[in-house]
Amino acid sequence: MVDNQSIYLTFAVILFVIGAAGAICRRNAIVVFMCIEIMLAGVSIAFVTFSRANHSLDGIFMVLFVMAVAAAEAAVGLAIFLLMYRKQGSIDLDKFNLLKW
Amino acid sequence: MELVFLLICGGVAVIASLLVIFARSTLHSALWMVLSFFMVAIIYVLLHAQFLAMLQVIVYAGAIMMFIVYAIMMLNLRQEAKSKVATRISKVVGVGALIVLFLELTLIGVSHNMATIQGPVTDKLVATYGRVAVISNFLFSDYLLPFEVASILLTAGVVGAVVLAKREK
Structure with missing residues (x-):
């Protein structure tokens, strides 16, 4: 048990919910992408809190790999946004209906 | 403090x-x-x-x-562009669902008294070897395979980004 554990976890939950709300409400693809990063940050805080509470490094490694995946995701995602902008002239997510039927 | x-x-x-x-x-x-x-x-x-x-x-x-x-x-x-009515309804529903999610997570998840285990990383070990040394010991033994997979993933990500963003001739 860490001191102030519930406060850390509350901040983690608040950040996660703010990120999820932004991902739902905004339609600019880059802002949605940043909101997903906020969700990842919230989950990471929870991981590190439990890692410290349990005297274990597993949570820290999980955050490490989350960072690696987020970096790869940023590279590929922004390249896709660039491509969509070139084809459509905007990155409004409502216009990305190529795979919708 | x-x-x-x-x-x-x-x-x-x-x-x-x-x-x-x-x-x-x-x-x-x-x-x-x-x-x-x-x-x-x-x-x-x-x-x-x-x-x-x-x-x-x-x-x-x-x-x-x-x-x-x-x-x-x-x-x-x-x-x-200005939001249409349909998207406004979905926003209201979405934010309502998120408030429910927040209450659930805080009331059940955070306030619940969780059992803790005594893992291998004691304060004495950290004081003796330092945090980074302890982390690297674990990273290059127990977590070696995920580490290598992460490096392959990053390489694939970079190559994919270059291929996607390249202008077609």
Whole structure:
């Protein structure tokens, strides 16, 4: 048990919910992408809190790999946004209906 | 003292994250995002994960945000179009569902008294070898395979980004 554990976890939950709300409400693809990063940050805080509470490094490694995946995701995602902008002239997510039927 | 730091940093992180959503221009969103990541790094320090805090500043606030600002600068982003009624309804429903999610997570998840285990990383071990030495010992023994897989993933990501963004002749 860490001191102030519930406060850390509350901040983690608040950040996660703010990120999820932004991902739902905004339609600019880059802002949605940043909101997903906020969700990842919230989950990471929870991981590190439990890692410290349990005297274990597993949570820290999980955050490490989350960072690696987020970096790869940023590279590929922004390249896709660039491509969509070139084809459509905007990155409004409502216009990305190529795979919708 | 720790509690004061935690409340200040957490509060600033929450406000900055809200401003990411509500900022009019995408570039302002990105700059608030950097502030939010810095505050999360300080929270990692408060949790005695200094190595992770350094990585947070270098990888997130440095590399990933530089990527995003580059992308914003390259694209000519105009204001979002006015929302239609259907999307407004979905927004209301979505935010309502999120409030329910928040209450569930805080009431059940956070306030519940969780059992803790005594893991291998004791304070004595950390004091003897230092945090980074302990982390690297675990990283290059127990977590060697995920580490290598992460490096392959990053290489694939870079190659994929170059292939996608290349202009067709």
